[in-house]
Amino acid sequence: MGFLLTAALLCIVSGTAAQNNNQGQNLALRGRATQSSTYYNYNIGYLALAANSNDGNLDSNYYHGSCSLTGNDMSPWWRVDLLQPYKISQVVVTNRGDCCGEAINGALILIGDSLENNGNNNPSCAEITYIGKGATQAFECNGMVGRFVTIVIPGRQTYLQMCEVQVYGEPLSANKCAPN
Helix, strand or coil, rough: HHHHHHHHHHHHHHHHHHHHCCCCCHHHHHHHECCCCCCCCCCCCCEEEEHHHCCCCCCCCCHCCEEEECCEEECEEEEEEEEEEEEEECCCCCCCCCCCCCCCCCEEEEEEEHHHHHHCCCCCEEEECCCCCCCEEEEEEEEEEEEEEEECCCCCCCCEECCCEEEEEEEECCCCCCCC
C-alpha cells in the first residue's frame, strides 16, 4: 500500500513539475522557421532570414539584423515548425519598428499539422488587424492543436516582415501515470 501511495505522489509531483516547466517557455525558439521567399537588401548586404523572427531577439529595427522579410510575394507567409504538435495557448508577434508597420495588417495566424498549401490551409487562430510600429501583441489561441504556426497575408502581393514570433503552449504528451 505504501508503494502505491508513493508512486501516486511521484506522478502528481512530476506531472506538476512538467506543467510548470512548460509554462512560459517560448516554443518557437526550438522550432525551424521558413518563409515564402527571402528578401536580400543589396544596399546593406543583409539577408532577412525566416530564422530572424524566432531567435529570441525582440529588436524591432530591421537594419539591426533581427527581422525576417519576404520578397514581394502574392500571399507571403512565414512558418515555424515546432517539431511536434502542441496545444497552443498564445502567439506573440513583434512588428517592425523602423518603418512600414502597417504592412502586417490583415495577416492571419494559422495553427495545424498540415503543410498543404505551405500550411496556409490550417485553421485560423487570429487575424492581425493592427500592430503599431515596433509594438508586440499577443493573440490567444485557446489550446488549438498543431505542429506548424504560420503567418500569412492572404490574397495580397506584398512583403511580410516581422521581428519576432513567440509561441506558447503545452505538449500533447499523455499523462504517463493515468490508467490506459
